[in-house]
Amino acid sequence: MIGQLTGLVSHIEGGHCLIDVNGVGYVVSASSHTLGLLPRPPEVARVLVETIVREDAIQLFGFAEADEQAWFRLLTTVQGVGTRVALAILSVSRPSLLWKAVHAEDKTAFTQAAGVGPKLAARLLTELKGKVAKMPAPAGMSGASMTTGGGEAALSTSLHGSAGLEQDALMALEGLGFRRAESWPIVSRLIGENDGAGLDVIIRLALKELAR
CATH class of the missing domain: 1.10.8 (Helicase, Ruva Protein; domain 3)
Structure with missing residues (x-):
């Protein structure tokens, strides 16, 4: 299980980047926030990694910050929220805003993301309200x-x-x-x-x- 990668950022394209670690290139999907924090290729970067193993593929998801990774894990526990939607949410709303939005019952932080309609946003607020209490409060x-x-x-x-x-x-x-x-x-x-x-x-x- 891969938990972290440190290597050369070969290129950044769309919603993913390619990180070269000792000659092996790893395709890592990430939010626009994380991709924006990566150095310009070909410079060295370190990213936290969430490894998702499926029958037909092994996918790597990268995060520049631990709180974003924690929210990725949390979001994907909600029914109807897959990895793509979770990254879309994290691309438009930072973890601190999501924390506040759940407590304030504000759907906007979620509906701004591609693939999240009012019904899914309502489910996110409902299912996350109890779980978010375990998350660290924003500064x-x-x-x-x-x-x-x-x-x-x-x-x-x-x-x-x-x-x-x-x-x-x-x-x-x-x-x-x-x-x-x-x-x-x-x-x-x-x-x-x-x-x-x-x-x-x-x-x-x-x-x-x-x-x-």
């Missing part, structure tokens, strides 16, 4: 939106939208043109920091931050 999220009120209790409150305030605020901001994945961490934190604040206060404070 800045563990402190800002999860510490107020203490640990798991604060996180539970933010995710479930106590009394509908969070969802009402997100819907209002969405109507003003802000994406839910963008607004959710700000709204969640503001609700925790301003106990008892009404919808108008949360929206006003969120707009100040989003306007920056």
Whole structure:
């Protein structure tokens, strides 16, 4: 099982690259993000590799970063999401955005990818919501939106939208043109920091931050 490759990038074409390791060329499929981070041929690169073995083929999928590889594995556990669709999602949305999108129930981060329609996006949100809790939070999220009120209790409150305030605020901001994945961490934190604040206060404070 191949877990990593270090070699010369011979060429990059379409959704894959060719990496020469001691004279052996490995065809590695990757997201546009990873391909964009590779050095120009013929320079040496190191990529993390996910090996998929099937009856008729052995496929290699490369990742410049460990969190992208982890999300690739996670995405492919969802029914209807194969390797091609998983790479398409990772090509348009970074892992941090996907993490936020799942919690905010924002389909946009998924429907922007080729091969992902509204139904599949809805299934992704449903199936990933429980699994994503095991994934590391994006930088800045563990402190800002999860510490107020203490640990798991604060996180539970933010995710479930106590009394509908969070969802009402997100819907209002969405109507003003802000994406839910963008607004959710700000709204969640503001609700925790301003106990008892009404919808108008949360929206006003969120707009100040989003306007920056």
